[in-house]
Every structure is written in structure tokens, then in C-alpha cells.
Amino acid sequence: MTTTTPGPVQQTSLVFVGMPKFPTAAREALANTQQRRNLRHATHTIRDKRARVVAEVPEWEALRVAGAEAKDEALAHLGDYLEQLEASLTANGATVHWARDAAEANAIVLGIVRDQQVDEVVKVKSMATQEIELNEALEAAGVNAWETDLAELIVQLGHDRPSHILVPAIHRNRSEVRDIFRREMAAVGRPAPEDLTDEPARLAEAARLHLREKFLRAKVAVSGANFAVAETGTLVVVESEGNGRMCLTLPETLVTVVGIEKVLPRWDDLAPMLQLLPRSSTGERMNPYTTMWSGAHDGDGPQDVHVVLLDNGRSHVLADRVGRQALRCIRCSACLNVCPVYERTGGHAYGSVYPGPIGAVLNPQLRGTTSEVDKSLPYASSLCGACFDACPVRIDIPELLVELRGRVVEQEGRTAESAAMAAAAWVLSDPKRLAAAQRAATTAGRVIGGRTVRAVPGLGAWTDARDVPTPPTETFRQWWARERGQGSR
Amino acid sequence: MSARDEILARVRGATADVVTTPADRAPTAVVEETSPGRAATLDLFAENVADYRAQVVRVAASGVAGAVADALRQQGCATAVLPTGLDPAWRGAATEVVRVLDEADVRVDAELDAVDAVVTAAAVGIAVTGTVVLDHAADQGRRALTLVPDVHVCVVRAGQVVHDVPEAVGRLRPEPGLARPLTWVSGPSATSDIELERVEGVHGPRTLVVVLVDEEV
Numbered sequence: 271m272t273t274t275t276p277g278p279v280q281q282t283s284l285v286f287v288g289m290p291k292f293p294t295a296a297r298e299a300l301a302n303t304q305q306r307r308n309l310r311h312a313t314h315t316i317r318d319k320r321a322r323v324v325a326e327v328p329e330w331e332a333l334r335v336a337g338a339e340a341k342d343e344a345l346a347h348l349g350d351y352l353e354q355l356e357a358s359l360t361a362n363g364a365t366v367h368w369a370r371d372a373a374e375a376n377a378i379v380l381g382i383v384r385d386q387q388v389d390e391v392v393k394v395k396s397m398a399t400q401e402i403e404l405n406e407a408l409e410a411a412g413v414n415a416w417e418t419d420l421a422e423l424i425v426q427l428g429h430d431r432p433s434h435i436l437v438p439a440i441h442r443n444r445s446e447v448r449d450i451f452r453r454e455m456a457a458v459g460r461p462a463p464e465d466l467t468d469e470p471a472r473l474a475e476a477a478r479l480h481l482r483e484k485f486l487r488a489k490v491a492v493s494g495a496n497f498a499v500a501e502t503g504t505l506v507v508v509e510s511e512g513n514g515r516m517c518l519t520l521p522e523t524l525v526t527v528v529g530i531e532k533v534l535p536r537w538d539d540l541a542p543m544l545q546l547l548p549r550s551s552t553g554e555r556m557n558p559y560t561t562m563w564s565g566a567h568d569g570d571g572p573q574d575v576h577v578v579l580l581d582n583g584r585s586h587v588l589a590d591r592v593g594r595q596a597l598r599c600i601r602c603s604a605c606l607n608v609c610p611v612y613e614r615t616g617g618h619a620y621g622s623v624y625p626g627p628i629g630a631v632l633n634p635q636l637r638g639t640t641s642e643v644d645k646s647l648p649y650a651s652s653l654c655g656a657c658f659d660a661c662p663v664r665i666d667i668p669e670l671l672v673e674l675r676g677r678v679v680e681q682e683g684r685t686a687e688s689a690a691m692a693a694a695a696w697v698l699s700d701p702k703r704l705a706a707a708q709r710a711a712t713t714a715g716r717v718i719g720g721r722t723v724r725a726v727p728g729l730g731a732w733t734d735a736r737d738v739p740t741p742p743t744e745t746f747r748q749w750w751a752r753e754r755g756q757g758s759r
Numbered sequence: 760m761s762a763r764d765e766i767l768a769r770v771r772g773a774t775a776d777v778v779t780t781p782a783d784r785a786p787t788a789v790v791e792e793t794s795p796g797r798a799a800t801l802d803l804f805a806e807n808v809a810d811y812r813a814q815v816v817r818v819a820a821s822g823v824a825g826a827v828a829d830a831l832r833q834q835g836c837a838t839a840v841l842p843t844g845l846d847p848a849w850r851g852a853a854t855e856v857v858r859v860l861d862e863a864d865v866r867v868d869a870e871l872d873a874v875d876a877v878v879t880a881a882a883v884g885i886a887v888t889g890t891v892v893l894d895h896a897a898d899q900g901r902r903a904l905t906l907v908p909d910v911h912v913c914v915v916r917a918g919q920v921v922h923d924v925p926e927a928v929g930r931l932r933p934e935p936g937l938a939r940p941l942t943w944v945s946g947p948s949a950t951s952d953i954e955l956e957r958v959e960g961v962h963g964p965r966t967l968v969v970v971l972v973d974e975e976v
């Protein structure tokens with residue numbers, strides 16, 4: 271790809287380096303049928319909902335173009351817009367910080383937390399803070415970071431990692447969630463009710479009670495932002511549960527970590543974005559709650575407001591004239607839900623907080639193509655093109671994958687792709703080997719050094735890093751009868 | 760070099776190939792739906808708000824106070840907090856059915872946890888998405904008011920209802936130096952995090968009652 275001056279790439283985090291070797295033989299059958307079924311159900315359900323609400327909008331294509339155009343404009347003149355954003359935020363009473371990389375961002379947040387002399391923060395789900403592993407950094411410094419999104423809470427209490435951008439606990443079923451709540455809640459706050467059942471409504475209620483005490487006492491909250499409007503200094507958080515509103519409203523101090531690519535030039539650019547994002551993401555006309563704030567508002571909400579503008583590899587991606595379009599991504603997850611590869615492998619496999627098709631292009635760009643997983647990710651696709659069609663900001667993911675493959679092959683010589691394919695073929699050709707690979711991946715992935723890492727069998731290249739699909743336990747016909755026959759969606 | 764200067768330098772270096780300037784950009788393309796007429800827009804608003812499982816009550820201007828009292832009674836509320844600038848008629852109606860606290864009396868947000876309900880006005884309604892936008896003016900109160908209590912009764916006047924999102928964004932454009940926080944509410948708080956089964960009510964108000972005032976005749 272053509273590049274101008276590239277900034278440095280992002281460091282691969284500790285969680286994702288040093289993945290376990292694929293054991294030569296899998297012993298224990300830790301059946302992963304549940305995860306596969308959950309994932310298929312999830313991706314198909316959201317996909318269908320999305321299709322319905324997108325069909326309601328006659329000008330969807332024009333909207334996609336408007337969305338892409340707004341982001342392209344922001345990226346083309348990012349330096350100017352960042353300066354404008356900084357000026358608007360400062361005028362609104364916010365303190366703006368800049369972070370070259372994850373370590374710098376974490377140090378800034380920790381410094382703010384220390385200034386408030388607290389040992390806990392409440393958090394809204396945020397990809398940027400996951401990317402920089404803020405929770406781990408805070409915990410290492412003796413500060414508890416409470417995740418407040420229901421799915422993130424399930425993941426956190428289960429000592430687990432998210433598997434989907436939008437529904438991060440989709441690999442867990444209701445009885446697992448109940449068990450996690452019963453087992454873990456008491457140690458970190460209000461215990462789960464004695465008579466907790468696995469009804470989703472009861473589980474949500476348990477989370478409500480558990481978290482409310484944290485919201486009401488927290489002095490500091492940490493969030494990300496979906497958009498940051500340069501013109502007005504407005505930050506936007508789009509959510510469903512109200513945990514975002516709690517974090518953005520109740521504490522005295524609010525720290526928002528914003529990737530520099532989240533900038534929108536103008537207030538009016540929110541119009542296409544607020545139409546594109548909810549419909550693409552949850553398949554709703556509008557998500558239940560969106561909060562917009564501009565610095566500190568007199569007598570309303572946090573008065574000590576900080577914004578951390580994060581680079582961490584983004585300027586490196588920006589230097590690539592073809593690759594920079596990946597920075598348009600608004601993290602809606604539509605590309606995950608239509609991806610036949612993601613549907614079968616799940617999100618843990620991509621070796622990053624960014625899974626699915628966007629992860630397959632963004633991770634190797636952010637981190638470079640030196641590690642095994644990043645070299646292999648451009649192959650995590652059948653190039654079917656469904657991701658491009660679904661993408662609300664028209665990122666041409668297949669084009670980027672092909673470009674990146676070319677880069678890997680150039681860098682590695684001719685062997686990379688063929689080795690990847692040969693190894694994958696070896697495993698994929700034999701259902702028993704494949705099943706063994708998956709079971710091994712699941713078992714091996716449980717807990718390493720106190721952290722949970724999933725995946726990484728030894729298939730050769732890209733299949734290495736993900737939960738390999740279990741071969742079907744039923745025929746397509748049986749599946750169809752079961753899934754569609756009872757009208758269960 | 761400071762982090763700021765270094766990031767800006769990296770970004771400018773990365774975009775050195777760009778020949779345009781921000782000033783070259785045309786106005787944002789506004790992709791709007793045409794309203795099928797006021798009556799249809801109001802019907803669509805009511806329909807979409809209800810579709811997201813909020814309760815919708817349509818009344819004439821003279822019926823608002825009664826509708827507010829009914830909603831509080833039906834929800835079995837004993838207490839309600841009211842924003843300082845709430846319409847006195849609605850305040851009076853609420854006072855007859857519940858114990859009323861004024862926003863100014865509840866200094867600490869945590870105290871709102873013991874309050875059953877809140878009654879507010881709104882800034883904008885959006886028909887296509889079934890959304891109510893609060894700009895937290897005096898008749899809506901600070902953000903915590905409409906967040907912590909479990910029941911939110913929200914009065915939207917017909918004149919506040921626009922057809923689609925671009926129209927709403929246009930109306931809500933912040934005045935320079937006078938930006939207000941905004942809360943966009945589409946139905947009650949919800950999650951689909953457990954097996955994608957929709958559950959209403961996680962952290963925000965679990966019951967949202969929208970009183971739509973059909974004042975145009």
C-alpha cells in the first residue's frame with residue numbers, strides 16, 4: 271500500500287501475545303456446541319433485524335455515502351479538526367489530554383483517578399479503553415474498574431474476554447450467567463439474590479441492584495465516545511441500558527478516552543450518523559439512550575470533565591492511502607453479523623478487541639504484520655463481500671484484505687499463504703482433527719497467568735488464532751427443522 | 760516534543776497527500792424523509808414510541824394535567840420529583856396524587872433513588888424513530904432527575920414533534936457558548952445481552968409514559 275509518513279504501530283498487548291501452543295492431542299471434550307449455537311442465533315437474529323430497519327429507509331445508500339463522506343473529511347484534515355475539537359472542548363470547560371499510546375493514556379487516566387483519591391471507577395463499555403487495557407492498568411495500580419454494561423459485567427465477573435463488539439457475552443447462556451452472578455457478585459459488592467433464576471429479566475434485575483450501589487457512590491467514571499464533534503465540542507455516547515447515562519451523569523469526575531478517528535467535523539454530521547449507527551448496530555430505529563455533552567454543564571452532571579485523545583497506531587493507519595478508510599469504522603458490528611467466518615469462529619479468535627471483518631483489516635494495520643496472528647488475519651475471510659454491503663460507512667473490507675494479503679506475501683515470500691492454506695486444509699479436511707482442534711483451543715484457552723486467553727490451536731496461519739468450528743453435529747436438514755420449524759425467532 | 764505536538768505532527772505527516780482544505784467542503788448532505796403531513800407525523804410518532812414499549816397517551820391541551828395524574832396513579836407511585844420549571848398546572852395535578860419533591864430539594868443525586876417517579880416536559884420528539892429528546896431546560900431538570908427514578912412521565916407537545924432525525928439535529932444545534940446536555944430517549948432502558956432476549960429496564964427508568972399533547976386543531 272502507498273504510504274506517506276507513518277506514525278508508529280501499536281504494541282500488541284500482553285493479553286494477546288504468547289498465546290498457547292496447540293496441544294498435540296485434545297483430550298477433554300469441552301463441547302462448544304453452546305457457543306456455536308449462541309453465535310449463530312445472535313448473528314442471524316441481529317442480521318435479520320438490521321435488514322428490516324434498513325429496508326425502512328428509502329435513502330439508505332445516500333445515507334451511507336453521507337456517513338462515509340463525513341468521516342473521510344474528518345480524516346483528510348484530522349490535524350485541523352483535532353485542534354478545533356480541543357479548542358471547543360476547552361471553551362466548554364473540559365480538560366484535554368493527548369496520548370501517543372496505550373501506556374500514556376493509562377497513565378493519564380490513573381493520574382486523574384489518583385487526584386480524586388479514590389480506589390474505584392465505574393466504566394461504560396468502550397472499545398478504546400479495552401484496546402489500551404485500562405482496566406488491567408488500573409487494577410495493577412490498586413484501582414477497581416467496574417464494568418457496568420450488562421454483558422461487560424458478565425464478562426468481567428466471569429474472568430473472561432468479550433467475543434462480540436455489541437453483545438460481548440454472547441458466548442454465555444443464561445444458566446452460565448446465573449452461575450457467574452451467584453458465584454462472583456458477593457465478592458465485589460451487593461450479592462446476587464438468593465433465589466436468582468436464569469430468567470433474563472431476573473438476571474438484569476440482579477445487575478441493576480448490584481450496580482446501582484456502585485453508580486450512586488462512584489466519584490469517577492470512565493467512558494469512551496462514539497462521536498466527538500469538532501465544531502461544537504460535543505461528545506456522544508450511544509447505548510441501550512442506561513448504564514452510560516449513570517456514568518456520564520452521577521460522578522463528579524468524568525474521563526472520556528476518545529480515539530482520534532472519532533472526530534466529526536460538524537454538528538450536522540450527526541444527522542447521518544445517528545441514522546446509520548443504531549440501525550446497523552442493534553437493528554433498531556434508534557437505540558434507547560443517547561447522551562450528548564459538551565464539557566462541564568453548570569449544575570448538571572460531572573463538573574470535572576476530562577477528554578483523552580488517543581493515537582495508539584491510528585496515525586500509522588492514516589498514513590496509508592488505501593488503508594485509512596478503515597478509520598471510518600463506527601464499531602457498529604454489522605460486518606461481524608454477516609460474516610460467514612466470524613459466525614463459525616467467534617470473536618476470541620481474532621487476537622484483539624476488534625474481531626470480525628473489521629478486526630481482520632484493522633488489527634494488522636494498527637499493529638503491523640509482524641506477529642503470527644496479524645500476518646494471518648488478512649486470510650480470515652472468504653472475500654464474499656457481505657461486510658462491505660453491510661458497512662454503514664462503506665469500508666471496502668475485501669479490498670483491504672486483498673491489499674494486506676499482498677503485503678504479507680511480499681514480506682514473507684511466497685510461503686505464507688500456501689503454508690496457511692495447507693495447514694488449514696489439513697485440519698479442516700478431517701472432522702475429527704477439527705473437533706480435536708476446537709476442543710483443545712477451548713481447553714487451552716481458559717486461564718493463563720490469571721488471565722483468560724482463548725484460542726490458538728496450530729493450524730498454520732489464520733485459523734491458529736481462533737476457536738475453530740466444531741463440525742456440524744446435525745445435518746442442515748435437521749438444523750432447518752429445528753431452527754425454523756418452531757418459529758423460534 | 761509534547762504528546763499533543765507529536766500526534767498532530769504524525770497526523771499532518773500522514774495526510775500530507777491531501778490537497779483540499781476544510782473550507783472546501785460542501786454543506787453536509789442532508790438525507791431527509793418527506794413528512795407525509797403533520798397529522799401523519801404525529802400518528803407515526805405515537806405509533807413508534809409505543810412500538811418501543813413506552814406507553815403513549817394522547818390528549819388535548821386541556822387534558823395534560825389529568826393525564827399526568829392518571830399516569831402516576833396507575834404506576835402506583837407514592838413520590839415524584841418535579842423540575843423547578845415544570846408547568847404549574849401539571850405540578851398541581853401531581854401534588855394531588857403523590858408526595859411531590861422539587862428538584863431544588865434533592866441536592867444529592869443519590870437521594871433520587873428513593874423517589875418513585877419524575878414528570879418532565881421535553882425538547883423535541885422524532886416521529887420516524889419514536890424518540891423523545893430532553894435538553895434539560897428548566898421544565899425538564901438536570902439529567903439525574905430523569906435517570907434515577909423508575910417511572911418517567913414525559914409530556915411532549917405536538918409542535919415539538921419533527922418527522923425525522925436530520926430535522927431534530929437541526930433544531931437541537933447548540934448555540935455557541937450555550938451548549939446544553941442532551942438525552943435522546945427511545946423507549947425504556949433495555950438490554951438484549953443475555954441470549955438476545957429483550958429485557959426492558961436495566962438502569963434507566965423502567966417505565967416511560969409519553970403524554971402527547973395534540974394542541975393543533
Ligand code: SF4
Nearest residue numbers: 599600602603605661
Ligand atoms: S467496519 Fe463498518 S460494518 Fe464493520 S463495525 Fe466498522 S462501521 Fe460497522
